[in-house]
Amino acid sequence: MIKVGIVGGTGYTGVELLRILSVHPNVKIQAVTSRKESGMPVADMYTSLRGFVDVKFSDPDAGELQQCDVVFFATPNGIAMQQAEALLNAGIKVIDLAADFRIKDQATWEKWYGMTHAAPHLLEEAVYGLPEINREKIKGARLIANPGCYPTAVQLGFLPLIEAGVVDTSNLIADCKSGVSGAGRKAEVHTLLAEAGDNFKAYGVAGHRHLPEIRQGLSIANGSEVGLTFTPHLLPMIRGIHATLYAKLTKDVDLQALFENRYANETFVDVLPAGSHPETRSVRGANICRIAVHRPQGGDTAVILAVEDNLVKGAAGQAVQNMNIIFGLPETTGLQIVPLMP
Amino acid sequence: MIKVGIVGGTGYTGVELLRILSVHPNVKIQAVTSRKESGMPVADMYTSLRGFVDVKFSDPDAGELQQCDVVFFATPNGIAMQQAEALLNAGIKVIDLAADFRIKDQATWEKWYGMTHAAPHLLEEAVYGLPEINREKIKGARLIANPGCYPTAVQLGFLPLIEAGVVDTSNLIADCKSGVSGAGRKAEVHTLLAEAGDNFKAYGVAGHRHLPEIRQGLSIANGSEVGLTFTPHLLPMIRGIHATLYAKLTKDVDLQALFENRYANETFVDVLPAGSHPETRSVRGANICRIAVHRPQGGDTAVILAVEDNLVKGAAGQAVQNMNIIFGLPETTGLQIVPLMP
Amino acid sequence: MIKVGIVGGTGYTGVELLRILSVHPNVKIQAVTSRKESGMPVADMYTSLRGFVDVKFSDPDAGELQQCDVVFFATPNGIAMQQAEALLNAGIKVIDLAADFRIKDQATWEKWYGMTHAAPHLLEEAVYGLPEINREKIKGARLIANPGCYPTAVQLGFLPLIEAGVVDTSNLIADCKSGVSGAGRKAEVHTLLAEAGDNFKAYGVAGHRHLPEIRQGLSIANGSEVGLTFTPHLLPMIRGIHATLYAKLTKDVDLQALFENRYANETFVDVLPAGSHPETRSVRGANICRIAVHRPQGGDTAVILAVEDNLVKGAAGQAVQNMNIIFGLPETTGLQIVPLMP
């Protein structure tokens, strides 16, 4: 059994890790830390876990993490970068669900995240945990930067076009919509049901932190810097991301075949039949990204639709997928979760 | 492997059976019938099942059901009563998720369901599939009447009080609230998002079909006819039932201990700590009924709060629980589903 | 023109007052105070008011309230009781939308609200602003205690039965459901969309602050103390209260006629035809309470269904109704708002 530790188990990515890992056949949940809730049974905070998780929140300083084989950071940005090195030195794998190790360029990271990086020497080693492009590197990694929710959907949607060199990469547009769980479990006015319910709006149009992450990933695939406009919106629902992607085709190509071939061996990426419109509910609770490909009126604009559950393929599920790869387990272990629909 | 057939796989209880059974370790899905969709892959109708269910809808007359060990009816009322006997005669177990075999008294059934019963001779044999009261009978049953969604929550909430003889059973009140999936997947104006969303109302106050079913179950436990007022309401959400139950205490009793003892050995009934308020989301997607017990201001009114997912413990999950019992499997097989929260 | 001041214009009852008063033909909005937002245009906080409200938040100490004819307190509990007297002494009418003056008995108030009352000598003078029972007193009042949201619906639903003496008043049950706007615009985890959305639960079953208020009102009508069980629940939507009320009939009576007669002259109480199920959306945004009366299966339990918009007839609309009465305007002035449906 893989002994697992979770730092920051009180937020939504934390409880989602617990949902998945508590019934993972190869995992023992060793420690879930929370300075504030130390001593409280985890299932008292999340009633949904009653009967499945019987550990208590432990103090992060109590040393229980040192007993683990792998530690997940489901923390705000800026925590993992302070604690990763000690764990790595103790031979423990680290998977960070926050943004600390996602951006290779330290200056860029510090500009967008507004803090000094505490472990810049680990930036190069950290492997960006998108298995569909980095599977081999993940296998041998000690430190995983688990991708952001928007970046997972946007990259999976654009990659086949960019890798095949069939679109104008100077002018990509990603119009994205997310459920509110992406904002986390912080008490804030703008995510109250009475504010965010029955409502829809864009936010962060001037610049969202996921922009440099997406641009980095697409630019690597492209071999040179891409141009990207990224507009996130807030949906009046809890889970789910829908990315609507626009790119100008520079070559005539069978888009459907291109995508089907690219993801033929990817269990967690599902290319829908031509003419489809993926629904966020079709992946609710599951580690799947479903993609549909369109070329309206046969013109030269490709419209790619990609959906995922932001807490699963966009966070905790992908983290477990990375763990499976690192520990040599079949990639689907513990992730055979059928989406909840309706 | 248990070979399973599903009649009426296009509705919500059908797809929910498929969600659970497609990853049940002892089950092979043999046939899903639909006269209208015959030949269409099941996953084309429910994209959520892509990658998990690869059978096609088959014609109900094609004889595939005869290959099964057990057949679930996820049909409208009035279908199972016409087809059950032939299957039973072929040695196939039948679990009806509709109401055909729930009421023992034929005249009562015909009055509330507005049709002539096609198989009244099976009413006595049919076992009411609420394992928490009928587990032993279920073990040897050929024909299961799977309980309704409201009746499951209301009975599990009232039973400890009635069995212990501590309340006035002439005046029970069940104020119940259900998500709209309970109304099924029929195209109707009143369950459109634009009608039922952002809205709340009671319905069927004059008399709802689940009233005689609940009254029958409670009266059996009581040893004589109970008096019950049952008010269902429609919630602006998809899944979940919340039953708020009121009864007058006739004896001074430790309610918390009473409930904890009654359900001490029941995996799928969770009595919450004193002072709790169960949430419907705490059982979303899972085969659990959570119950909390209150006695406001120390008065003589017991207030019982019970929640369940109407499609799981209130329908498909309970049906699989019954199947597990019939076939001698551990009752939790395939039902270790952690609720989806948030 | 009536010069109006609003203390606490940043919460939901405040913005609702502004929505109604900004187009009220006899009102000039003189001052909206907020210590924290002083100087900011009100419409910057509530974009919905752009083009309708052009005042800025003013400092509560700036003396602008002294220019008013009437001041509404849309504040947390405990504010109005400190400021009312000075305004009253200056000849200004005061309408408190919070609870400071709702309970006549000081000790009861202090027990439920957990603070010492700052102006107990005003408790007797304060008129409970439910026009359907206190219209004459309101006409001459200086100080109005505007009723709570639940108390409005529950009292309007029970009053005809109690006044007519046709029910057992020792055992009334009020099962109530409210949208989350009733909890106000405070940043709290439990009212986040990701927590309260797609979910339903009871709360405060052990005792809610509206219990003594309702009990006081019903006991006055009854001539002696009533017995009441009050269970509030939180709906996954923003606006609307649905009260489901249960009482044992002690006399045979035509319930429909009883209610129609009681409210024949009340513009803002609408008794629906027999057999109806009122919907919360049917009063969305409007100053109306709609009521339906049932007697299931002809038994001796009366089931009363009452809906209102908690922010309108349950708060700001009723406050404006009170203002109209005090100033001798037709009661419907500025309140001819058609509900928003769908």
Place this chain on the structure above:
Amino acid sequence: MIKVGIVGGTGYTGVELLRILSVHPNVKIQAVTSRKESGMPVADMYTSLRGFVDVKFSDPDAGELQQCDVVFFATPNGIAMQQAEALLNAGIKVIDLAADFRIKDQATWEKWYGMTHAAPHLLEEAVYGLPEINREKIKGARLIANPGCYPTAVQLGFLPLIEAGVVDTSNLIADCKSGVSGAGRKAEVHTLLAEAGDNFKAYGVAGHRHLPEIRQGLSIANGSEVGLTFTPHLLPMIRGIHATLYAKLTKDVDLQALFENRYANETFVDVLPAGSHPETRSVRGANICRIAVHRPQGGDTAVILAVEDNLVKGAAGQAVQNMNIIFGLPETTGLQIVPLMP
């Protein structure tokens, strides 16, 4: 008083017309026709109208429409084109909220709407009722083609850019999101709460009927055919449209000033301060389109955000605005409705 008739008063645009017109100071509702509901009080279908609308549905053949000064068609496509001429010949103004007269080119209309046009000779005369571009023509019009919901938001958002000649009009992108009330009050599976709730998806990506309407309007403003990709999405809520518009700037221009100047005299178009993100709820129930202008990272992509209530500025409110213009009333008469927020 203007005597008003409504054909098709049972759908959402019909009830919305009634909500607005029933309190319009210069209007008398003369007739609301419905063949199917003839004789039934209108308020029996829409409880929200109890106390505001006391007419009954009348038979369309009964001649009551002939008594009217203006007739609104709130019908499915294909009805108004059959009845408009007779009304016009009787000197009655006609405002069609459906699509019958929106497209000038008969062949284009017939291709997208799949039927033969019954009154092609009226296409030229019909005035496209977007007051912000056609106010003068509307003043003298007999027949108004009231714009579609998406076309209103998209055109108001793009027009200032196109009229000023500052963008590449060969490659406009309109990523639009709509509440489900846009789909009408038909019983259909895909708009059930259990299907469309808690879910998000695109639809009609291959080609939506509003595409040619938008293209026509923008092309007129442009002086030549524009290139447009239009992607509609379905939001899990009832009311509101959010258009996110992308265009490549060809000139350096002060976008904020451009938009503020263009709409300086338009009461119903509100250009928000720089940096804003308009919310659909900020126009809920009101005849307003709010627009914000962005240029992310100072690049050459303009991102325009426009919101409206699809049933008001996107349908019934705009129709009343057109009526006011035709009859020489102040344009805001009866439309001073403050948005409902929260």
